[in-house]
């Protein structure tokens with residue numbers, strides 16, 4: 289008898305197999321048990337008939353509780369009605385460990401309860417589907433950048449300075465001095481791009497943001513490409529091609545998971561480069577026409593982003609933001625220095641900003657001006673300023689938030705379900 293996984297079951301139609309997993313659910317009539325078995329790779333229904341296996345085994349299985357670990361033996365049978373396309377005629381079930389009464393039942397639970405039991409909640413079909421799609425997005429990301437000649441360069445987590453502003457820094461002791469948890473690997477990627485041409489980092493980043501919204505995490509994962517000799521417009525093209533690719537990979541590999549989540553697939557099928565572009569100026573006009581009280585120079589809130597995105601089927605680039613409200617490293621437009629060569633990519637369906645990117649300042653003088661006007665500590669940034677002294681070139685990059693992308697692709701209400709163990713304003717457990 290072969291040991292296989294549920295994902296591989298199609299190869300064994302008509303054969304006897306062993307599955308090692310957990311009893312997800314058990315329904316019984318007097319004569320037949322219907323066992324839902326999961327093994328991490330999938331879910332399958334097993335059917336055990338009393339007359340075929342004998343009374344002893346049949347009664348033993350009846351006592352097995354939800355989430356008990358079990359080794360199941362049976363014959364694979366094609367079945368069009370089954371969600372996996374197969375069913376198992378079960379001949380034997382060996383109990384590995386009997387589970388205590390499982391706290392997560394089939395009934396509805398409140399969010400706090402589920403979050404307190406995140407370590408168990410992860411086992412549900414919905415959470416498994418989300419984790420699988422997250423995995424596809426990560427693999428597709430790595431494939432996309434490697435096919436295109438990028439090198440992965442890991443950025444440090446403990447840093448001496450801030451990338452995205454001091455108001456959201458986590459501070460920690462670093463022997464006799466202070467360190468900060470990284471908000472972004474970008475500044476290090478700029479150094480790496482001048483060494484390796486096209487690079488990206490992908491790691492956890494931290495924001496001590498007192499925001500309690502459905503889009504904010506305290507710890508999230510960011511993919512940050514950085515490219516030497518790439519200017520503003522080409523940076524946008526790389527972003528739209530990248531996003532088109534990773535969404536198409538999910539459509540290719542995760543049809544089943546998208547179905548489990550009830551995702552409207554047609555919305556994802558529409559995601560094809562090129563994406564529309566709208567300037568910040570035009571976006572402000574659009575918001576004012578819609579009756580929003582927002583003035584030029586102000587940043588968008590989540591409701592503004594939703595209104596802008598609603599005008600488009602695809603993600604939309606909002607470009608040329610006011611220099612005042614954006615980060616110090618962004619290159620001012622030479623024709624109009626009050627705006628920067630930056631773009632945020634807003635996802636459709638109200639998911640908000642999923643990418644922030646820009647061309648960077650390559651001139652030493654201009655960077656010094658910005659560093660001084662923002663009162664940044666020169667000693668902590670000296671290495672970054674140095675990059676403009678030794679063969680500076682035009683360069684650009686962007687950061688895609690993995691969790692916001694997962695939320696959008698999966699069609700989730702809240703970002704808390706996109707990461708295995710979310711860190712949020714009021715939660716660090718489990």
Ligand code: 4AD
Pocket residue numbers: 451452471472473474495497503504505506508510512513641642643644645646685686687688689690691692
């Ligand atoms: O716009 P942000 O802050 O940009 C940067 O950090 C740049 N240094 C990136 C770069 O150019 N290399 O963040 C980029 C993305 C956002 O668009 C969003 O998707 C995500 O990171 N993000 C968050 N995701 C979850 N929770 C939060 N608190 C987030 N803050 C940003």
Ligand code: MG
Pocket residue numbers: 632641643644
């Ligand atoms: Mg941003």
